[in-house]
Amino acid sequence: MSEQRRILNKQTMGIADGLPLQASEGGIEELRQDIQRLMDMEAIKQLKHRYFRCVDTFNMEEMKTVLHKDVKIRFKGGNYEWNLDDRDQYIANMSYAFTKKSIGQHNGFHPEIQMLSDHEATGIWYLHDNMWIMNHKLKTHGTALYWDRYVKENGQWFIAETAYERLYELNDPITDTLNLSTHYLGTHGADPQ
């Protein structure tokens, strides 16, 4: 490889400092806002956790409650790129990747959530994934940094923008039959094309 990769830090990801993790000096109304801010941070983490659960169980019904309908997606892998501008496109793409012949493992760690206001926030996450595409005899695995924007509409948080770039990606041929003793997507994945 002779690739040149751009630097990945808060500046290049467009992540600015959010509201400080500092309790207000005000009265009961200000403390109520502080409590709400902590609850919103918890809600945003659970939103992203639901995202990963829905990905690997190919639960596109619940996924509709996670992604904003105008979600903007920019995923840049080593061998692929997803540039999508709405939820329906995302769900269509997922049905090509998460078939009965796939095994998906997508885990997100290390949340750095920044509250910008009572209805807007950003987050950085660290992805580790293993993806076996058995009908193409390929295992792709690696890590990436995610940077997201979240919005609250009608009392619910949604992922409005989500982007990642890889730290590394390995693409290994699958040479033997996998010793699978159980496989959820084998029943519940999409039918392969």
Add this chain to the structure above:
Amino acid sequence: MSEQRRILNKQTMGIADGLPLQASEGGIEELRQDIQRLMDMEAIKQLKHRYFRCVDTFNMEEMKTVLHKDVKIRFKGGNYEWNLDDRDQYIANMSYAFTKKSIGQHNGFHPEIQMLSDHEATGIWYLHDNMWIMNHKLKTHGTALYWDRYVKENGQWFIAETAYERLYELNDPITDTLNLSTHYLGTHGADPQ
């Protein structure tokens, strides 16, 4: 495999919506309850984190402070099943699995904690595990979804029910000697039977 797997979502796991992540509109007593709820969510996450630490260090002494004495366990792997109804049974089972010839890695991600009241809560987690049983020349690894029920008694949170089903499980033979440079359970695991 020609297995048929049941669907795994909040409904089939029996996970209902908990108390909303919405600050009370009331006065100081209501805000105190909101703060306590946030503290309880943190305490429950730490409870499960202690669980995983105690598993992989085979620390059954501290484990007794994590599991309710009447804990109900339903773990459904590809090649095994644990159906246990108290803590002592669990600890007995652990001493068969976590021996000086085992290496255990059990990590739980993506907590979705729902508070049902000030003394009851549920949680969904995403497990990734690697388990080498060196004396049987077998490595089992995979992922699973956990769904748990937690109770608070005398000011302490306990795991009262815990269940999981796999997303995938692979069972690979160990063909070579492992290049182990250090191995905690080699000293502190149970004696193999």
Add this chain to the structure above:
Amino acid sequence: MSEQRRILNKQTMGIADGLPLQASEGGIEELRQDIQRLMDMEAIKQLKHRYFRCVDTFNMEEMKTVLHKDVKIRFKGGNYEWNLDDRDQYIANMSYAFTKKSIGQHNGFHPEIQMLSDHEATGIWYLHDNMWIMNHKLKTHGTALYWDRYVKENGQWFIAETAYERLYELNDPITDTLNLSTHYLGTHGADPQ
């Protein structure tokens, strides 16, 4: 191996119980302190999350805002040991390990944060790491328990002490060329010596 490993539990790691996760029975000033405590726990988790992001992107500029300048480091691997007593030593060591020929993956799970006061805290974490040193044809991977001490100075939290010991460590030769499709440190790692 005929190693003997010392036991790893809260006592041997020197982790004492922190302030209880129990809302104060007092008035508005006491609740403000409770809220600040929850915010501090969030800030400490984000601090450690930034640490792992900075490690694997070899971002030593931002790392300077994470580690206390007198940070005390005690990392005990299977084949290596880091005993360092300041941040500059740490950064010098990192530039030997995180070169253009390395791939680093360091993930920290299961935080158990204990607040000792409004400016001091401890934390236990569970590390999983994969480290490929391609120019030495070696992949080191395993898990460890971390125990840390954090201090708040001028409104900012820093890692003041950090130690780990392994649960297991495997050292595997790299026998084939890695099927890398992208590699961030290949551009942004240090130059190998």
